[in-house]
Amino acid sequence: MTSRITQPLSRRTFLRGVGVTMALPWLESVPVWGDDKPRNTSSEPPVRFAVLFSGNGYHSKEWWAKGEGKAMELGKVLDPLKPHREKLLFLRGLYNQEALIGGIHSCQTGNLLTGAHLAPAGEIKSGISCDQLLAEKTKGQTKVPSLVLGTEPSIAAIHKNYSMIYSSHISWSSPTTPTPLELYPALAFDRLFRDEVGKADKSVLDAVREDATSYKNKVSTADQRRLDEYLSSVREVEQRIEQAGKNGRLQGWRPTLEKPDMKRPADGIPQDIDQHMRLMCDILVLAFRTDTTRVCTLKLNNDHSSLRFPHLKVDYMIHHLLSHTDGADWLKVNQFFTQQLAYIADKLDAVNEGGRTLLDNSMILFCSSMMTGNHNNDQLPVVMVGRGGGQIKTGRVLDYLGKPNRKMCSLYLSLMEKAGVRLKEFGDSKEQLAEI
Known part of the structure; x- marks a missing residue:
């Protein structure tokens, strides 16, 4: 029988060191979730919410699902999610009415998580997004x-009478303020663990080592193993961030110079998009695993994206132009994006949180601002993995085409309630999706 701490710790339990505060993962020994009064005596883990976005839609013939549970069949775009079919919802027919107002990329993305009317003529105005x-x-x-994570810088331009800021952001802190994207893995990592980035010049784990050793003596044997695994995962990401961009590979067109003829800039954004995305996925998982945050958006690229994919041998055309081809290379790129969601789901599903997995305690939306590269957004591609703390019946295909309530904001009302925030209305909706 595992022993439990007899005296409850404070509202939130952290490991601390010079310039570092590291939140802990779920532990059976102590109720550490939520506020000063635990929600129940079993110390139930919280529900996490995340949105992964990829711009320009998907392959027109390979975004589909049918069937239920283990027997669910998936189109080739979603093939990487097959191991998670029983924890998946495929949502067909949802859309944002206000995204049909005109233009293309810019005014189709800026209200994806708000449902708000977008101001034209270069003005920037949407609404507060559901994540914020x-x-x-x-x-x-x-x-x-x-x-709020991203892998591609914001676009500063006007397109079809709408600011391209809308194409670059899905998270909005206020109707006129898109939430700043963090593009640098190292800075995103620092935000999770460091109190003052410039103050700590050694490993996060070195900084909290003394506190961690003391804390391990207060928890059960099983929790000691969880803590060791968690600390190892933090160090693994630290080491990978240190190596990011140091391997010398260059993305896209290769110049004639064998070596740069100027001093290499300080480490920042990894040069390879596969490395960049994977680091951001790991940081999302760490953030949820430590309960450092329960809300995250990861913008895998912009709508009207300029990314190239040399690691897929698809380097002859940028993402936006490729989306209009609907060919084999476009499918390959689609699957690369879906693989990021599958990777996150794998990681979350491997973490035990009190009888459920971290994936069971999460809601991870995967969506785009249009169905295909032809800009059609009268219905949007939407998939969700996770069970919202056991509140959502998954392994289903839900079809809203032709139904009176098929608003994206109705979905957000439903999911926000699962995360403990009940609202009478949000964006353009006053009604939840009854099936969720």
Whole structure:
């Protein structure tokens, strides 16, 4: 029988060191979730919410699903998610009415998570996005209210009378303020663990080693193993960030110079998109695993994206132009994006949290601002993995085409309630999706 701590610790338990505060993962020994009063005596883990976005839609013939549970069949775009079919929802027919107002990329993306009317003529105005509303409502329960990650810089331009800022952001802190994207893995990592980035010049684990050793003596044997595994995963990501961009590979067109003729800039964004995305996925998992935040958006690329994919041998055309081809290479790129979601799902599903997995305690949306590269957004591609703390019946295909309530904001109302935030209305909806 495992022993439990007899005296409860404070509202939130952290490992601390010089310039470092590291939140702990779920542990059976102590109720550490939520506020000063635990929600119940079993110390039930919280529900996490994340959105992964990839721009320009997907292959027109390979985005589909049918059937249920283990027997669910998936189109080739979603093939990487087959191991998670029983924890998946395929949502067909949802859309944003206000995204049909005109233009293409810019005004189709800026209200994806808000459902709000977008201001034209270069003005920037949308609405507060559902992720930021959740972050505001849960502020103070975690170290970081929300994590807003990206892999491609914002676009500063006007397209079809709408600001391309809309194409670059899905998270909005206010109707006129897109939440800044963190593009640098090292800075995103620092935000999770460091109190003052410039103050700590050694490994996060070295900084908290003394506190961690002391804390291990207070928890059960099983929790000691969980803590060791967690600390090892933190160090693994630290080491990979240190190596990011140091391997000398260059993305895209290769110049004639064998070596640069100027001093290499300081480490920043990894040069290879596969490495960049994978680091951001790991940081998302760490953030949820440590309960440093319960809300995250990861923008895998912009709508109207300029990314290239040399690691896939698809280097002859940028993402946006490739989306209009609907060929084998476009499918290959689609699957690469879906692999990021599958990787996150694998990682989350391997973490035990009190009888459920971290994936069971999460809701991870995967979506785009249009169905295909032809800009059609009268219905949107939407998949979700995770069970919202056991509140959502998964392994299903839900078809809303032809139904009176098929608003994306109705989906957000449903999911926000699962995360503990019940609203009468959000964006353009006053009604939840009854099936979720």
